[in-house]
Amino acid sequence: MTRISFLPADVDVVVIGAGAAGLAAARRLAATHLSVVVLEARDRIGGRAHTVPHRLTRHRGGSLEVGLDMGAGWLHSADENIMQAMGRAAGFTIDETPPPWRSAALNLGLSDKDMAAFGAAFEAFDERVTASVAEGQDRPASDLFAAADSDEGRWNARMDAVCGALNGARFDQVSSADYDAYRDTGVNWRVGEGYGRLVSHLGRDAPVVLDCPVMRIDRTGARLVVHSQGGVVEARVVILTVPTSLLAAEAIRFDPPLPALAEAAAGVPLGLATKLHMTVTGAADFAADSQLWGRTDTAQTGAYHLRPFGRPMIEGYFGADLAWGLEAEGEAAFFDFAVGEMVGLLGSDFRKRLTPVATSMWGAEPWSRGAYSHCLPGHAGDRARLKQPVENRIFIAGEATADAFYGTVHGAWMEGERAAVEAIAALGLDRWDSEPRPTE
Numbered sequence: 204m205t206r207i208s209f210l211p212a213d214v215d216v217v218v219i220g221a222g223a224a225g226l227a228a229a230r231r232l233a234a235t236h237l238s239v240v241v242l243e244a245r246d247r248i249g250g251r252a253h254t255v256p257h258r259l260t261r262h263r264g265g266s267l268e269v270g271l272d273m274g275a276g277w278l279h280s281a282d283e284n285i286m287q288a289m290g291r292a293a294g295f296t297i298d299e300t301p302p303p304w305r306s307a308a309l310n311l312g313l314s315d316k317d318m319a320a321f322g323a324a325f326e327a328f329d330e331r332v333t334a335s336v337a338e339g340q341d342r343p344a345s346d347l348f349a350a351a352d353s354d355e356g357r358w359n360a361r362m363d364a365v366c367g368a369l370n371g372a373r374f375d376q377v378s379s380a381d382y383d384a385y386r387d388t389g390v391n392w393r394v395g396e397g398y399g400r401l402v403s404h405l406g407r408d409a410p411v412v413l414d415c416p417v418m419r420i421d422r423t424g425a426r427l428v429v430h431s432q433g434g435v436v437e438a439r440v441v442i443l444t445v446p447t448s449l450l451a452a453e454a455i456r457f458d459p460p461l462p463a464l465a466e467a468a469a470g471v472p473l474g475l476a477t478k479l480h481m482t483v484t485g486a487a488d489f490a491a492d493s494q495l496w497g498r499t500d501t502a503q504t505g506a507y508h509l510r511p512f513g514r515p516m517i518e519g520y521f522g523a524d525l526a527w528g529l530e531a532e533g534e535a536a537f538f539d540f541a542v543g544e545m546v547g548l549l550g551s552d553f554r555k556r557l558t559p560v561a562t563s564m565w566g567a568e569p570w571s572r573g574a575y576s577h578c579l580p581g582h583a584g585d586r587a588r589l590k591q592p593v594e595n596r597i598f599i600a601g602e603a604t605a606d607a608f609y610g611t612v613h614g615a616w617m618e619g620e621r622a623a624v625e626a627i628a629a630l631g632l633d634r635w636d637s638e639p640r641p642t643e
């Protein structure tokens with residue numbers, strides 16, 4: 204890994220943030236002769252793509268180390284996902300097992316007929332959203348729910364539970380036009396070693412200064428002056444990749460201020476999704492890669508991925524207001540909630556079979572303050588506003604600036620590359636100075 208322990212005084216490009224977008228930008232810029240430094244607030248790279256190691260005890264003795272993804276886990280739209288090809292080329296294991304939400308799930312409390320009715324209700328909802336957007340409307344997506352007292356309307360709460368996982372927010376907080384714009388090819392794969400490990404591997408040569416939060420950017424002079432905890436760097440161009448939650452809160456101050464940037468970021472807030480990894484004894488009772496929802500009649504429920512990768516584990520997933528509320532109570536509240544739901548479904552003995560391993564707390568993390576972005580109703584245009592370059596020398600990129608692959612690693616990566624290409628053009632380099640490196 205290329206880590207820099209001192210700040211250069213002067214560079215062509217400062218990249219702020221070493222998540223997928225920042226690392227992609229740095230990788231693209233490495234193919235030029237431009238001088239580049241990446242300033243990262245945390246003590247690690249990867250941002251919201253982060254894998255932690257865990258040692259599993261084997262049934263017949265010995266142990267096995269696995270990677271648990273605390274943030275991104277799925278190669279969404281895998282057949283169009285650039286990370287997939289890069290992952291394979293770099294020797295990572297791409298697991299094509301269908302996701303639990305696509306396979307026949309263990310749906311306690313729901314008959315096959317109910318499951319079909321739920322699927323049909325969701326499809327009809329999506330069609331109403333698309334039709335409304337085609338008429339030029341951008342409304343709270345929940346406006347397109349079926350009437351609550353209708354047969355179809357009985358599924359609204361369950362759809363809102365799914366929305367909590369998809370968007371980190373409920374449908375009343377989600378722009379119908381933005382929801383409709385998301386591109387999902389329906390193909391979802393995983394990285395066996397962990398998605399976070401893949402992102403860090405691809406960014407391993409980036410010239411990163413860790414533990415170096417940026418506080419202020421002075422744009423009064425001919426060169427941008429970037430003030431960070433590690434010192435001051437001057438740059439011709441800045442690529443800014445921090446989450447919208449931080450931009451909206453003006454956690455990085457501009458001098459003079461950029462109110463339009465903060466306003467656009469506020470229209471694309473981060474929702475919250477939390478992962479709780481648990482081990483389970485007697486895992487063979489469940490089909491590998493199956494799924495269970497805690498309840499079917501409320502949005503205040505978790506999704507439980509049983510035996511991910513066939514491991515003796517369960518991955519709980521909690522979204523939106525439920526996740527914010529449990530985070531406020533502290534990490535242990537997620538395990539208590541999960542145990543309560545699963546005991547309700549599987550019997551009181553089940554409590555003894557579960558052990559918590561790791562819980563993500565992205566809402567409380569100062570460098571994310573949420574999980575992934577959604578546009579507020581009426582703000583579908585804010586992703587495009589957000590990525591407007593400032594004076595052709597400050598370029599903004601990240602999952603939130605992606606049009607159709609927003610909220611994802613591949614969306615963030617492509618946006619990082621886009622910002623790097625814009626920066627290269629702004630610096631007046633010709634095509635031959637800036638050819639991309641061949642993919643590994």
Ligand SMILES: Cc1cc2nc3c(=O)[nH]c(=O)nc-3n(C[C@H](O)[C@H](O)[C@H](O)COP(=O)(O)OP(=O)(O)OC[C@H]3O[C@@H](n4cnc5c(N)ncnc54)[C@H](O)[C@@H]3O)c2cc1C
Pocket residue numbers: 219220221222223224225242243244245248249250251252273274275276277278279415416417418444445446449454455476477478563565570571573574575600601602603609610611612613615
């Ligand atoms: C629970 C969860 C599940 C997810 N599941 C998936 C999934 O299955 N598939 C998928 O594709 N995506 C998923 N995502 C989303 C995906 O992780 C993000 O969209 C993507 O990683 C965002 O990359 P980014 O570069 O835009 O932002 P980040 O990864 O947030 O990178 C921004 C970087 O900026 C740094 N930073 C912040 N402030 C400063 C500052 N002041 N100075 C310097 N550095 C700063 C941060 O530390 C961070 O490293 C998930 C996310 C979460 C939280």
